[in-house]
Amino acid sequence: MLAAIGLALAPCAHAGSLSVQVTDQAGHPVADAVVTLIGPAAAAARTTPATRTIDQKSLTFMPFVDVLRPGDSVVFHNSDATQHHVYSFSPVKQFEFVVAPGTRSAPLVFDKTGVVAVGCNIHDGMISYLYVTDAPFAVRTDARGRVAFDALPAGTYDVRVWQPRLPPGRPDLRQKKITLTATTPASLAFPLTLRPDPRRQFDREHTHY
Numbered sequence: 001m002l003a004a005i006g007l008a009l010a011p012c013a014h015a016g017s018l019s020v021q022v023t024d025q026a027g028h029p030v031a032d033a034v035v036t037l038i039g040p041a042a043a044a045a046r047t048t049p050a051t052r053t054i055d056q057k058s059l060t061f062m063p064f065v066d067v068l069r070p071g072d073s074v075v076f077h078n079s080d081a082t083q084h085h086v087y088s089f090s091p092v093k094q095f096e097f098v099v100a101p102g103t104r105s106a107p108l109v110f111d112k113t114g115v116v117a118v119g120c121n122i123h124d125g126m127i128s129y130l131y132v133t134d135a136p137f138a139v140r141t142d143a144r145g146r147v148a149f150d151a152l153p154a155g156t157y158d159v160r161v162w163q164p165r166l167p168p169g170r171p172d173l174r175q176k177k178i179t180l181t182a183t184t185p186a187s188l189a190f191p192l193t194l195r196p197d198p199r200r201q202f203d204r205e206h207t208h209y
Contacts, residue, residue, distance in 0.1 A: 015151040016180035019187045022145045022161055024194050029145025030163060032065040033192070036135035037149060039157030051107055053077055054118070054128060056084050056099065060199070061118065061128030065164065067140055068132045073107035085121035092116045092132060115162070127198055129164045154182045165194035 018037070022030040049071035055062045057079040068074070076086050078099040086105065087096040092114035099105055110116065113132050120126035131138070139147040157180060162173040180186050 016154050016182055017185045018149045018152060018157070018159070018178065018180060019185070020141075020147050020149075020159065020161070020190065021187070022141050022163070022190045022192060024192055027191075029141075029143070030192060030194065031141055031143050031145060032063070033141040033145070033161050033163040033190075034065065034067055034131045034133070035139050035141065035147045035190075036133055036160045036162075037137040037152070037157050038135050038160075040153040040155035049073065051075060053104075054130075055079055056086075056120075056126070059123050059126055061120075061126055063128070063140075064199070065129045065131060065140055067138045068110050068130055069138075070111050070113060070132060070134055071109065072132075073109050074130065075104050075107050077104040078102060082122075084123065084126070086118060087121055088116050088118045090114070090116040093130075096121075115164075117164075125199055127164075131162065135160075152180055154180055156180075159188055161190045161192070163192060163194065165197060166192060167195060 020035050022033045024030050051073040052066055052068065053075050055077050059080065076099050078084055078101055081101050083101060084099045086099055088094060092112045093110050093116050095108060097105055110132050113134055116130040118128040118130065137149055141147050157178055159178055160173050160175045166172055174190055174192060176188055178186055178188060
């Protein structure tokens with residue numbers, strides 16, 4: 001299921017559509033890539049701030065990547081039988097607290113754009129990323145590595161793709177431009193070279209304390 005965030009648009013008589021496919025260096029689909037669109041829709045109205053939940057289950061943050069807008073809140077819920085020490089040192093939002101089994105944190109408001117890497121100080125294999133953006137459209141790819149945008153005003157768009165496994169450095173995202181028309185559906189392919197999934201580099205059998 002797509003985790004999509006879009007700002008409300010007025011009905012447009014000249015609307016186009018865009019599908020995006022994200023793959024890795026082996027040609028496999030890439031889930032949890034954030035695709036953002038900036039273009040003629042940039043003047044759209046602001047949505048109401050939302051509260052999103054990051055679950056902790058089977059020593060895993062769920063979802064691995066989530067998309068937020070400035071002003072949105074996040075609650076961390078612990079569905080495990082062990083406590084988690086949730087933290088982030090990100091300049092966007094720094095926090096640290098313990099979430100006991102079966103409980104949840106108070107809502108945390110994220111008012112700055114950027115990427116927030118979240119970890120657990122007890123279980124090193126637990127990693128999650130919060131992508132805070134004010135782009136008019138921001139969608140997370142599904143298990144097939146796909147996203148779709150509909151009812152877009154015709155014009156030229158800046159399409160950007162970010163994924164936490166991209167190599168460090170600049171640029172830390174991939175970017176293309178495309179011009180959409182009202183009559184012809186468009187598509188883009190983003191082949192990415194990604195690092196190994198950090199969640200698979202830990203032995204979960206030995207991370208219970």
